[in-house]
Amino acid sequence: MKQAVVYRSAFVALALTLGAGAASAQGNATLDGIAKYREMLQDGNPAELFEMKGEELWKQKRGPKAATLEQCDLGKGPGVLKGAFTELPRYFKDTGKVMDLETRLIHCMVTLQGFDSAELYKAAPSIGKGEGANLVAITTYVATASKGLRFNLPNNTEQEKAMYEVGKRLFFQRSGPHDFSCSSCHGMEGGRIRLQDLPNLTKNPGDGIGFAAWPAYRVSNSQMWTMQKRLNDCYRQQRFPEPKFGSDATIALGVYMGVNSKGAESIVPAIKR
Template sequence: MRHMAAAALMAAVGTGAAVAQKSTADGIAEYREMLADGNPAELFEMKGEELWKQKRGPKSASLEQCDLGKGAGVVKGAFVELPRYFADTGRVQDLESRLLSCMESLQGFDARKIAATPFGKDEQKNMEALVAWVSAESKGMKFNLPQAHAQERQMYEVGKRVFFMRSGSHDFACASCHGADDKRIRLQDLPNLTKAPGAAAGFGAWPAYRVSSGELWSMQRRLNDCFRQQRFPYPGYASDVTIALSVYMGVNGKGGESTAPAIKR
């Protein structure tokens, strides 16, 4: 009888913990839903659309002829197929690196100078706005990153290796937090980025407005913060390592809907 009572007590405790965990997750979801009604990312979207059409830079040109993968000037649907291979640059590019290429080739900006600028400063602020608008134009669409080109497949494999690579003072990897189901840190659910639907939910929510910092973060900035938490050196902006990780997550999230630009705590 004692064993039966103990088993019943443990089952009750386990059920209570599960209910408490579910209630916490539901509470956070409701909090995000309330915030989403007035997501400040919309202000960045408006600015991004203006920047896309505005004649700027040494060449006094707009970005309306920028090819994001679906033809010159086509924005709708481009975000959910990035990163992808571009023949004119001979490399796989994500949204940020592709915008840098267009800003340099069409408008005459120095892409290396922008890439070296701290987040939230000068042209990086404009980049965040452009990323917000372009991503918003594909909101609700399903991710379908191409893998036909050899470089696209290679970047997926590189991203996979980086995702599982353990290093740094804490022996962390991306997979330490995002490599399995039902993981949490504090009150934050951690999506499993190795498969759908977690990969789409995690990858497809960025760029996002961060309430805690009052800024809009691109995927590049989100990945930089992940590297910081792993005690790794910061990767270069629009570098191959961040693009490879984006390919890995994006391909894993195939079929999931983009919610970017989302809102985060």
């Protein structure tokens, strides 16, 4: 009888070991499949079309003032694009605010081209039409100019430090009908929802991951998403009310994730499932 129990225990242990091995092998096969899928997507990324449109809009005389955006100061001097994206959001003395790329571009469209600020902020969430689509394209063009560079957000002024702390608190704040927070999905190692990896954004997630991958083209809905859109959708998935475009909340979260991404290489424009 004792011998039978020993055999049975040994069989169970062997079965568990083989099952774990099979699960591990299946997991590795799944990861390999995802990697190949993403590699295939990168060939002919439609984001290039948005980049081209953005370049045309950057150089085109538009708005009531019939001016281009070529003198827009994104933090490195008028018209300097290379390296600007990887240092945003940041504090701007001329506005007295910490601004991300999208809100800074709206500022330039208002001051240089004469567009109405309220109308631009109203149009911005409609990423597929009108000035909302134009803003997405310009954002993609400017961000792409820093592809391959490494994030190095300034975090020196009182305003930047305050926004970092606000972003950190928002990242860990649990609320809503499901008691979710940003950290529920992005506060641990090895997380995943279905085929989507969930990087740990409480620290530097690495090259081309998290903050270093947006704007990105979403294959599932054939849209180009900027960081503002990505954050708003995260709030939607948490069943939170979506923040207003360009809100201090989204910019603070951008500061928190951007500072944490120091040294990570930008792969923008990326492509997502």
